[in-house]
Amino acid sequence: MNQTRHVNQTFLRKPGLELRSTWQSTQAYKRHSHTQLSIGAILEGQTCCTCNGEPFTLYPGDLIIIPAHLPHSCNPIAGQPRSYHMLYLETDLQPALQVIRNEALFRQYLTVVETLSPEAIGALLSGLAANSAPPDALRPSSLALLQTLRHSLQEPPSLDVLARRFSLRKETLIRTFKQDTGLTPGTFLAISRVEFAKARLRAGDLIADVSYQSGFADQSHFHKTFVSYTAATPRQYATGRSISDNN
Structure with a gap:
């Protein structure tokens, strides 16, 4: 397993967003959640992402949409390295939890990674808007x-x-x-x-x-x-x- 200090990763930030890019990592995560909408993209290898007790196997070219505050864990499979981007967005849009295998949306996501521009982010969110769902109310x-x-x-x-x-x-x-x-x-x-x-x-x-x-x-x-x-x-x-x- 990679020691955390040696994981090849970067964090890029602009107001309202953060991009984490991780390369060839076998580092595991504890179950956690984020205050922002999270959108992940798998570049290399495979990842097992568990949300609401349900495991999803993610492959290169897959996007996963994780609503804010939803507990999840995304970890390597069989200790094999994987590379991925995670985009955290401050937005009122909260699409439902889902795995997306759509080449056009994946390309839009990579455009966001390359530019971090409001226009690219808006295009990506527009592509996800049709799948939005309101969060469940807490007691x-x-x-x-x-x-x-x-x-x-x-x-x-x-x-x-x-x-x-x-x-x-x-x-x-x-x-x-x-x-x-x-x-x-x-x-x-x-x-x-x-x-x-x-x-x-x-x-x-x-x-x-x-x-x-x-x-x-x-x-x-x-x-x-x-x-x-x-x-x-x-x-x-x-x-x-x-x-x-x-x-």
Whole structure:
């Protein structure tokens, strides 16, 4: 398996979008989600992407559309390397989860990769618009718990306290949240911390400050958790490129 510091990958950013390009990687990811619409393109090799408990095998030329906040994992098959692009977009458009095998849309996607232009992005989204579907509504307790955890990264209230606040048993609160989001509250909190950290790193904050701001106990815990969800170290993500001494 590639060591994370040696994975050949780059991060390119413009307002409202991020492009991650990864080459010949066998790095695996923990199950996670993103605050943005994610669109992946497989260039070489094969990838197994699991969403809602259903595995999808992706081949070169495939696109996968992953709605915002949908838990998923995309990992190598039989330890073999694969190359791919992942495009993260801030957009109100939320197409349904789907794998697309369409040469024209794949070419439009590659045009976005080459130019990152608003025109190319608009053409790609127009091609996906016919497949858009509204996200499922969360139950009130799940929505409240989600919002509470997002706004309490440093000192989140205990689940016992939250359950009493919602007049529910803790087990019921956890079960309902997992049914609605596909994640346990603890996993959602970890993902929210990583997503917050990514935003602060993109803004240029120091890694040590981001570790504290995100609610991690120490930099070692921050580094380990960040890598497990992003397959990139905080420093690599902050610099936007692969560097061999990325400790």
